[in-house]
Amino acid sequence: SNDNSNSLSETFQATPKSDSLPDSAPKQPSKVDMLEIFKDLLHEKNISSNASWENTLKIVGNDSRFEKFRSHPERKQFFNAYKIQRAKEEKEEMKNKIRRAKEALASFLRRTDRMNSMIRYRHACELFRDHEHWKIVPENERREIFEDAVAELSKKERDEAKQLRKRNMSVLSEILDSMPKITFRTTWQEAQQSLLDNATFAEDSQLLNMDKEDALIVFERHIRQLEAEEEEEKVRAKRIQERQKRLNRESFIQFLDELHASGKLNSLSKWCTLYPDISSDSRFDAMLSQPLSGSTPLDLFKFYVDDLKACYEDEKIIIKDILQKATDFIMTPNTEFSEFVTIL
Numbered sequence: 001s002n003d004n005s006n007s008l009s010e011t012f013q014a015t016p017k018s019d020s021l022p023d024s025a026p027k028q029p030s031k032v033d034m035l036e037i038f039k040d041l042l043h044e045k046n047i048s049s050n051a052s053w054e055n056t057l058k059i060v061g062n063d064s065r066f067e068k069f070r071s072h073p074e075r076k077q078f079f080n081a082y083k084i085q086r087a088k089e090e091k092e093e094m095k096n097k098i099r100r101a102k103e104a105l106a107s108f109l110r111r112t113d114r115m116n117s118m119i120r121y122r123h124a125c126e127l128f129r130d131h132e133h134w135k136i137v138p139e140n141e142r143r144e145i146f147e148d149a150v151a152e153l154s155k156k157e158r159d160e161a162k163q164l165r166k167r168n169m170s171v172l173s174e175i176l177d178s179m180p181k182i183t184f185r186t187t188w189q190e191a192q193q194s195l196l197d198n199a200t201f202a203e204d205s206q207l208l209n210m211d212k213e214d215a216l217i218v219f220e221r222h223i224r225q226l227e228a229e230e231e232e233e234k235v236r237a238k239r240i241q242e243r244q245k246r247l248n249r250e251s252f253i254q255f256l257d258e259l260h261a262s263g264k265l266n267s268l269s270k271w272c273t274l275y276p277d278i279s280s281d282s283r284f285d286a287m288l289s290q291p292l293s294g295s296t297p298l299d300l301f302k303f304y305v306d307d308l309k310a311c312y313e314d315e316k317i318i319i320k321d322i323l324q325k326a327t328d329f330i331m332t333p334n335t336e337f338s339e340f341v342t343i344l
Helices: 008-013 031-044 053-060 064-070 075-111 121-128 132-136 139-177 188-196 212-261 271-279 282-289 297-325 337-343
Strands: none
Touching: 031 053, 031 075, 053 075, 075 132, 075 139, 121 139, 139 212, 188 212, 212 271, 212 282, 212 297, 271 297, 282 297
């Protein structure tokens, strides 16, 4: 018939002709309708795109819906049209299946405990050969997914190792800070034993497996900190000591001023003569109680007497000059001291 020579596209584009039969006659399905019915039947029976006509007949031959196609002149053309459409669908389904399998495989490789950054592809093929997603994904794409997973795991492992190292060093530093028996003189060997005796350290598995070089770095930093604190304490103590020594010297010199003001101390005074008065004062005891460095009480006494002597010589010159300029006064052996003081 002429319909048998129509192309596949003409089959899809065919428009049903007006039915010339009386309205009471049943309407016959068009070629397009017949094709859709046939395709639905094959699709329902899950006929694949590579199925043969003979095998298809075995599957659909007993279905009552197939009777209208059993002797239809275009049944083979319908069948071929179905196979073309089904091939496109299967191709798209396979693409989607592979896409989902790729996503699932990538997720699986990131999650599974059997995977790490050191595994080689050949080993992975043996480990995961029975995994459904591993089998579905094509070889070249599977290798690419595997390499991406290895790179991601490698970065993750490096980040985790970095975080663990940072955590361990921080915790160990805190533990050392809490151990007063660790001083700037403590050796690394002594510190290790002290740490094993520390409950916080001994019960922390991550610290026990900590890299020994990292632990030594933390210990050395701690010792340097203790040494710096010790040095600061020495400087502070020395500064306090020097200040106290200065205050003691000033207090002792003030004491000598008091002795001079009372007339007990002058430029001719001797240490042995004034020692009973000097040694009985608390300011003398304060000088003796400080470390033996700098001026002693005897030194300060000698300096004070020397200053008085220097002042005496200067004052003697001034007195002589005054007497020489005094026109109404003559110094004689009979001059009273009161007269002398009045002239001065």
